[in-house]
Amino acid sequence: MPEPGAGRDAAPQDSLRRPILIAERDYSVSASIGISHYPEHGDQPEVLQQHADTAMYHAKFNGKNGFQVFTREINAQLRERVELMGDLRQALDREEFRLEYQPQVLADGELVCFEALLRWDHPTQGLISPARFIPIAEETGLVVPIGKWVLEQACHQLAVWRGAGYENLRMAVNVSTLQFERQDWVQTISDVLQASGLPPSALELELTETVVMKNCKHATERLGQLRELGISTAIDDFGTGYSSLSYISRLPVHSLKIDRSFIHGMTDDPDKTSIVSSIISLGHALRMEVVAEGVETEAQSQLLRLLRCDQIQGYLVSRPLPGEAMETWLKSIEGSGAGNSPRQVS
Ligand code: C2E
Ligand code: MG
Ligand code: MG
Numbered sequence: 215m216p217e218p219g220a221g222r223d224a225a226p227q228d229s230l231r232r233p234i235l236i237a238e239r240d241y242s243v244s245a246s247i248g249i250s251h252y253p254e255h256g257d258q259p260e261v262l263q264q265h266a267d268t269a270m271y272h273a274k275f276n277g278k279n280g281f282q283v284f285t286r287e288i289n290a291q292l293r294e295r296v297e298l299m300g301d302l303r304q305a306l307d308r309e310e311f312r313l314e315y316q317p318q319v320l321a322d323g324e325l326v327c328f329e330a331l332l333r334w335d336h337p338t339q340g341l342i343s344p345a346r347f348i349p350i351a352e353e354t355g356l357v358v359p360i361g362k363w364v365l366e367q368a369c370h371q372l373a374v375w376r377g378a379g380y381e382n383l384r385m386a387v388n389v390s391t392l393q394f395e396r397q398d399w400v401q402t403i404s405d406v407l408q409a410s411g412l413p414p415s416a417l418e419l420e421l422t423e424t425v426v427m428k429n430c431k432h433a434t435e436r437l438g439q440l441r442e443l444g445i446s447t448a449i450d451d452f453g454t455g456y457s458s459l460s461y462i463s464r465l466p467v468h469s470l471k472i473d474r475s476f477i478h479g480m481t482d483d484p485d486k487t488s489i490v491s492s493i494i495s496l497g498h499a500l501r502m503e504v505v506a507e508g509v510e511t512e513a514q515s516q517l518l519r520l521l522r523c524d525q526i527q528g529y530l531v532s533r534p535l536p537g538e539a540m541e542t543w544l545k546s547i548e549g550s551g552a553g554n555s556p557r558q559v560s
Contacts, residue, residue: 227279246273247281255284268292275353299350301336306359310335313367314534317543318386318505318527319556321519325547327384327418329527330368331534332360352390361393362402369410369417371537376416380544386418386448391425395432400439407445414444420471421447423455430461441466448505453493463500470497474508474528481513491521498522531556 227247233240248270256262265284271292273282282288305311311334318327334342351357365387372385393399407414419440426433426449437447446468449457454473472493480486490506497504506518509528518526532543547556 227281244279246270246278248273248284249281250284265289275349295350298342298347299354302334302347302350302354302356305334305336306356306363308337310337311360311363312536313364313371314536315371315540316527316534317531317540317556318525319531320525321523323556325380325383325556326525327386328372328540329386329420329534330364330371330388332364332388348390352392355392357390357392358396361390362406364388365403365406366409369406369412372416373410373412375541375544376412384416384418384446386420388420388450389425391428394421394425394436395429400436400443403440403445404443415446418446418448418468420450422450423452423457426465426467427455427457427461430458434465437466451507453489459496467502469503469505469524471505471507471527472523477506477508477514477518477528478510481511481517487517487521490518490523494521494523 227245230243230245233242235241248266248268250256250262250265250269252262255265268289269282269284272288273280275295276282311332314331314333315328316331317325318329319325332344332348334344334347336342348357351360368385368387372383375383396402403417403419407417421433426437440447447466448469448471449462449465449467450471451473452470453476470493472490476486476490476493480490494504503524505525505527506514506523507527509515509518509526509530511530514528515526515530532540535543
């Protein structure tokens with residue numbers, strides 16, 4: 215018997231994975247398997263079944279096509295997730311979401327874009343990280359209405375800032391798999407843009423490698439539609455997924471955002487510097503702009519400038535801030551064109 219949680223590419227799936235020939239076509243199925251043991255996990259059939267079910271949901275949540283043996287910890291985790299799911303369903307109506315904005319600046323410090331980042335102020339648990347609740351929102355389909363709300367808020371905020379004199383500012387919004395796959399998604403974006411009065415060029419959509427690699431043909435079509443509309447797209451967290459380089463080279467994408475794990479510690483690690491340098495060269499060879507995420511120190515910023523990285527984003531420039539605090543930050547940088555400190559775009 216394999217170890218608990220050792221879930222992928224192991225024996226239980228092997229026989230299921232074999233293709234089945236039906237009417238001269240091969241079909242293959244994948245399975246998420248939950249396992250419970252008698253008598254450690256229960257001495258009644260219903261209890262054993264319930265725990266095997268819990269283990270199966272855990273296997274599904276962790277990427278499907280795996281197996282999981284029941285443990286007390288996963289039982290507690292599932293209970294917590296179910297509670298969070300219930301709360302998430304009401305969070306939009308209860309106005310518990312808000313956005314923060316983080317600047318992206320050119321190598322010379324010029325402010326060009328903000329990234330909108332979602333925050334959930336949970337009534338009892340306080341601030342919950344998007345890394346924790348976005349996967350649940352994705353699983354339940356709630357990411358679709360939540361994502362639309364994000365788009366509307368971010369576009370509205372940008373329209374206000376542009377109206378206040380920051381005319382060339384742009385806004386980047388993160389997009390999840392489920393949104394990207396929906397038939398009506400491009401139409402939704404057009405409608406939101408129109409309602410806000412923004413030109414399509416003011417918006418940038420960020421998709422992770424996983425999202426674009428999931429269904430290559432569909433992704434190419436979708437990104438092409440966005441490009442035709444004049445909306446830019448970026449591949450987020452670049453370097454952490456499993457991109458096929460030949461496929462990336464054919465994608466109508468405008469920029470690559472280098473994941474912050476490569477930026478962190480890069481000034482002391484020649485291997486990381488080489489990776490960052492290679493991603494920048496790759497992006498430029500494919501006529502894409504390259505943005506470095508998670509830039510925290512002046513030394514990282516200087517090295518990135520030396521490597522000809524086009525833009526930087528990170529705590530060095532500013533942490534993500536709510537709209538009002540960002541307005542104060544915008545005023546504080548007004549007119550400062552000196553050195554590499556951020557300056558406004560106009
Ligand atoms: P992301 O899109 O890659 O966003 C960048 C993350 O890095 C943000 O985390 C930001 O707060 C953090 N960050 C920025 N600069 C630094 C830095 O210098 N150092 C460090 N250590 N961190 C930095 P956050 O806000 O927790 O968001 C996490 C992820 O959640 C995002 O990663 C994005 O994938 C997802 N997310 C956030 N908002 C949304 C949304 O509205 N929709 C969707 N689908 N996903 C979202
Ligand atoms: Mg992002
Ligand atoms: Mg990222």
